[in-house]
Amino acid sequence: MATTARHAVPPVALALAHALSAAERGLAVIPLSRTKLPALPSPHRDEAGPAPCHGECGRPGHGVHDATTDPARVRELFAAAPWATGYGIACGLPPHHLIGIDLDTKSGTDSSAALRELALRHLFTIPDTVVVVTPSEGRHVWLSGPADVVVPNSAGRLAPGIDVRGAGGYLVGPGSRTDHGEYRTIPGTALLPPAPCPPALLRLLLPPARPEHPAGGTTPPGAGQGLVQFVLAAHEGQRNTRLFWAACRAYENGLGETLSHALIKAALTTGLTEREARATLTSASRLVRGPR
Template sequence: MATIDRHATALALAHALSAAERGLAVIPLSRAKLPALRSPHHEDPPPAPCHGACGRPGHGVYDASTDPLRIRELFGAAPWATGYGIACGLPPHHLIGIDLDTKSGADASAALRELALRHLFTIPETVVVTTPSGGRHIWLAGPPDAVIPNSAGRLAPGIDIRGAGGYLVGPGSRTEHGVYGTVPGTAHLPPAPCPPALLRLLTPPPRARHAAPAPTDRPPAPQGQGLVQFVLAAHEGQRNTRLFWAACRAYENGIGETLAPQLVDAALHVGLTDREAHSTIASAARLTGHARGGHDLA
């Protein structure tokens, strides 16, 4: 049975209600940073998942609300809650969370700085939440028409993204490892708009239309040609971003070294210089942990 700390629950509820006043939809969390309410369908046979259509609480982020009465009901049903989660991707802020993790051993802050230098963006003044482990959550606002997926380490080692369907642990939450806070001077800032260059890195590429099956006498397309085509479709202003994204995916799938020459050719075709192409691919290899000592793609 969960331990009840009424003082911690009261503080979490107060923080959650304050967040809701700012337009942030919230849910109660346990000390383990998980949704505090168990699914009402945990003993049901496995049909299609319910996202709250049944009207009962216990659907995780799909319970998130800005309605004070609803929030009090959720916390009343979970008196063991000591924190709250903030749902991402919902209006009016369409919140995006940049989670700079320290537990992976990677220097996530340095990786973010390198991305910012390479893609020419700066992180604006915005809410920055501190975690008990020494990490940070950067809050950014996304455009209404963008659906940012959740990811772990895709952008760079140690950088996790919280987008649609995900949530961030709210400041003031108490967990098994400590209390979440805010960097001084940022608590009352609104989530700043996500820089366009960073938004392009966070947005998955459009899915290619499935072509008709190749004739049986034609050999299958070499692995990674979709990534090459993705670079070839780049327009001015997105060439470097597309090349970097494609190279990261190639290295993550174990074909980076094999595909690099074709990615370079594609980058040259769309207007990048040889030096820019090799430098971008080398950066992707480094950020995905595939760089080799003394190895230089240039």
């Protein structure tokens, strides 16, 4: 009796299908290997010295900087990485400005209880949102951040066992397979949009404020020029984000008032209006120092 042979779908094809579905929802993706690391090696790996390129060379292999929502580009990335078994979702990018709260189970602490304790202490609740279960039974809680706020990555700063994936970081997407198993969404959450991050939690995710004036009462010559250069290097689509990040770092280090003029001038050079730049600096000041 004739039988029909069943051929298993290649892992890369499954990963690509999940990645394309995520891209349709506005989530920028990259292919990942079984180790959860970006699948494509750096094109600069054989070059001497540090490689500051973040994809400007046009070649793939720049990790999260390759992340895209363009279906054609997604297919190109996966075609270049046929060994990929999963995909990463870049955090901090429009339209969702994704923030990932990673509740680890391998640290020996009850990170879910730690998050509940933080919520009780700071009077916030986690809204209904996408929740991804990891192979170790951890949880990734997806939240959406404001467009003008840069949430940094951190490990254990919020509470033991709680890591944060923010700008420059990525989350392993549901449907990805690793050496330890598959990432999957909790039933009923897969089609939810990332919920807005509660303001009280957002304040906890940002670096703690530092004294307004540096020790000794004087500002070293040239202090903060790296922040100005960071703003000047902004491309279209990241101008406001870079300005906000630089302004937050300036206010944290007591350089907010000193650098404000230079930061605004740099922002104008990148194409922002003076009104936009001043509003962004005001937002940074308010978040770092609190309302005055």
